Amino acid sequence: MSTFRVALSLAHREFTRFMRQPHRVVGTVAQPLLFWLFMGAGFSGSFKPPGMGQISYLEYFYPGIMLMMMLFASIFSSITIIEDRDAGFLQGVLVAPVSRMAIVLGKVLGGTAIAMVQTVIFTIAAPFLGLHLGLASLVPLVAAFILTGVGFSALGFLLAWGMRSTAGFHAVMMVFLMPLWMLSGALFPVTGVPWWLQAVMMINPVHHALNVIRAPFYAGPQTLLADGHYLLSLAVTVGWAVLCLVVSMLRVGKREKGVTPIPVGTAAMQPAE
Amino acid sequence: MILIDRLTHVYPGTRKLPPRTAIADLTMEVREGEFTILSGPNGSGKSTLFRILCGLALPSGGRITVAGHDLFAEPAKVRRILGVVFQSPAVDKHLTVAENLRIHADLYGLSGRDFAARRDEALAWTDLGGRLEQKVDTLSGGLARQVELAKVMMTRPRVLLLDEPTTGLDPASRRNFLAALHRLQKDKRMTVLMTSHVFAEADDVDRVAVMREGHLLAYDTPQALKAMIGTEMVVVQPADPEAFAAKLRDEQGFAVRRHGDEIRLEETENGEGLPMLERILERYRPEIRSISIRQPGLEDVFVHITGRAARDGAPSETPLQRTGSR
Numbered sequence A: 001m002s003t004f005r006v007a008l009s010l011a012h013r014e015f016t017r018f019m020r021q022p023h024r025v026v027g028t029v030a031q032p033l034l035f036w037l038f039m040g041a042g043f044s045g046s047f048k049p050p051g052m053g054q055i056s057y058l059e060y061f062y063p064g065i066m067l068m069m070m071l072f073a074s075i076f077s078s079i080t081i082i083e084d085r086d087a088g089f090l091q092g093v094l095v096a097p098v099s100r101m102a103i104v105l106g107k108v109l110g111g112t113a114i115a116m117v118q119t120v121i122f123t124i125a126a127p128f129l130g131l132h133l134g135l136a137s138l139v140p141l142v143a144a145f146i147l148t149g150v151g152f153s154a155l156g157f158l159l160a161w162g163m164r165s166t167a168g169f170h171a172v173m174m175v176f177l178m179p180l181w182m183l184s185g186a187l188f189p190v191t192g193v194p195w196w197l198q199a200v201m202m203i204n205p206v207h208h209a210l211n212v213i214r215a216p217f218y219a220g221p222q223t224l225l226a227d228g229h230y231l232l233s234l235a236v237t238v239g240w241a242v243l244c245l246v247v248s249m250l251r252v253g254k255r256e257k258g259v260t261p262i263p264v265g266t267a268a269m270q271p272a273e
Numbered sequence B: 001m002i003l004i005d006r007l008t009h010v011y012p013g014t015r016k017l018p019p020r021t022a023i024a025d026l027t028m029e030v031r032e033g034e035f036t037i038l039s040g041p042n043g044s045g046k047s048t049l050f051r052i053l054c055g056l057a058l059p060s061g062g063r064i065t066v067a068g069h070d071l072f073a074e075p076a077k078v079r080r081i082l083g084v085v086f087q088s089p090a091v092d093k094h095l096t097v098a099e100n101l102r103i104h105a106d107l108y109g110l111s112g113r114d115f116a117a118r119r120d121e122a123l124a125w126t127d128l129g130g131r132l133e134q135k136v137d138t139l140s141g142g143l144a145r146q147v148e149l150a151k152v153m154m155t156r157p158r159v160l161l162l163d164e165p166t167t168g169l170d171p172a173s174r175r176n177f178l179a180a181l182h183r184l185q186k187d188k189r190m191t192v193l194m195t196s197h198v199f200a201e202a203d204d205v206d207r208v209a210v211m212r213e214g215h216l217l218a219y220d221t222p223q224a225l226k227a228m229i230g231t232e233m234v235v236v237q238p239a240d241p242e243a244f245a246a247k248l249r250d251e252q253g254f255a256v257r258r259h260g261d262e263i264r265l266e267e268t269e270n271g272e273g274l275p276m277l278e279r280i281l282e283r284y285r286p287e288i289r290s291i292s293i294r295q296p297g298l299e300d301v302f303v304h305i306t307g308r309a310a311r312d313g314a315p316s317e318t319p320l321q322r323t324g325s326r
Helices: A002-020 A022-043 A057-087 A089-094 A100-129 A135-161 A166-186 A195-203 A205-217 A221-225 A228-253 B046-053 B075-081 B097-107 B112-123 B141-153 B171-188 B222-227 B241-252 B273-287 B298-306
Strands: B002-011 B020-030 B035-039 B061-066 B082-085 B159-163 B191-195 B207-212 B215-220 B232-238 B257-259 B262-268 B288-294
Touching: A002 A022, A002 A057, A002 A100, A002 B097, A022 A057, A022 A100, A057 A089, A057 A100, A057 A135, A057 A166, A057 A205, A089 A100, A089 B097, A100 A135, A100 A228, A135 A166, A135 A205, A135 A221, A135 A228, A166 A195, A166 A205, A195 A205, A205 A221, A205 A228, A221 A228, B002 B046, B020 B046, B020 B207, B020 B215, B035 B046, B046 B061, B046 B159, B046 B191, B075 B082, B082 B141, B097 B112, B097 B141, B112 B141, B141 B171, B171 B191, B207 B222, B207 B298, B215 B222, B215 B298, B222 B298, B232 B241, B232 B273, B241 B257, B241 B262, B241 B273, B262 B273, B262 B298, B273 B288
Parallel strands: B035 B191, B035 B207, B082 B159, B159 B191
Antiparallel strands: B002 B020, B002 B061, B207 B215, B232 B262, B232 B288, B257 B262
């Protein structure tokens, strides 16, 4: 119980911090939005995915952009870990009598909350795309946002924890996190790509997260819960989030340990008794 | 209160660097209710010891108990009685003073009336009165430090660890901070261990520990440490320190110590300094740029013990003249 209270307090801090930095708010909202508008408008004319009927690229790309918002929000909240841990706020948290899970959850829930604000606002665009979202569909959609947010934030946490410099984190983001997003099906569908790419995409957990976000726009909760593909994607997304959380917690709990001294004949080697 | 028993810490080597021993077989006891300063040159192992004491790192070997609890086996129990002030700020500068205190209270499970009372108590000695709603990054360095200390005091720690807490403060802020710290330590009967380079800070503490290369070189009261090098010392600045040191040693039979441009004649008892000074002046006047008698301070003890000048210490009392000397 106290773990959860501490986590909420830390998450609240994360959120307040975000809202106090207007350029961060503008940046994280505007970038995906511009991406969506420009790429959506640009590709709409030529985009004819096999077996997807009359879907415009603007519409196809819409859940992918939501996923990108999740990715960015988690990255921005994890990046502070690197500096905070050795020379900042986290130092004080680490020496406090709180469970290590609370530290991870605080960061992850904070990142998720930041991402949620953006994606929920972005959901307003759905009717303009001709997507009719019933109230019942909002439940699986919001659940999908939370799950994906937790998954990405926990993954970001895990990556950032072992880092010494923010520059290193940018590198990891470009060669690891961005490709995960690119190969999720956010930019192009899984169908019609070379077999090897399809294989990579299918084992990419972010692909399943995208499915979980996309599905509620096209089917009601009952249909979803009867759909094997959806349930598989849901299971993968949940598994990914839980795994990252647990591994993060173990990492935080692990204190750096000195190595065993080399036994050389020094003065320190005199018998103790 | 803090028992350190045969502590050893070795940092793992890398492909290019061999493993490095930061703490070597260190045994010491910090007594309950005492204010202890831990000093030592850079790389002496004091920061490593600090990290281990906070529970952020595990040593290669040895044991530490804090208030009877094994720090490595029961970190959670020790965390509850520990307060830590880090060298770099551990407050969130985008949040207000009140928000920072609130989060810290949450971490230690303080809430409601309890929290309000503790907060007022912790803020009582500070100058933060009208600034609770100000963001920390709008405060001066001195005030920001007060937030750190107030935050930690709120949880009423029995043991307070501070890592060079006055780094970057101007002299007035530094004095304020230390005065408050001393007052709080006495009022609450806290056990305080503070690392510091600044020896002006060590004069009115209970005990000073000096580390070098992972070993404890000295650990005693400031008075006892000062007595180690006599009550007076003669400090000479000759034109050629190397040759002059040899001369004093060979021709006068003085025990000399060279520190950079200075030659020091330590372990001089009261009243012996002046005749020595006269003797030196009489014979070597042309070779000497300056000469003085000093009461040894803790910085001199530190220099004596560690065998080299403290890098970040206060400037020496005679300004060096380097231009055109050679």
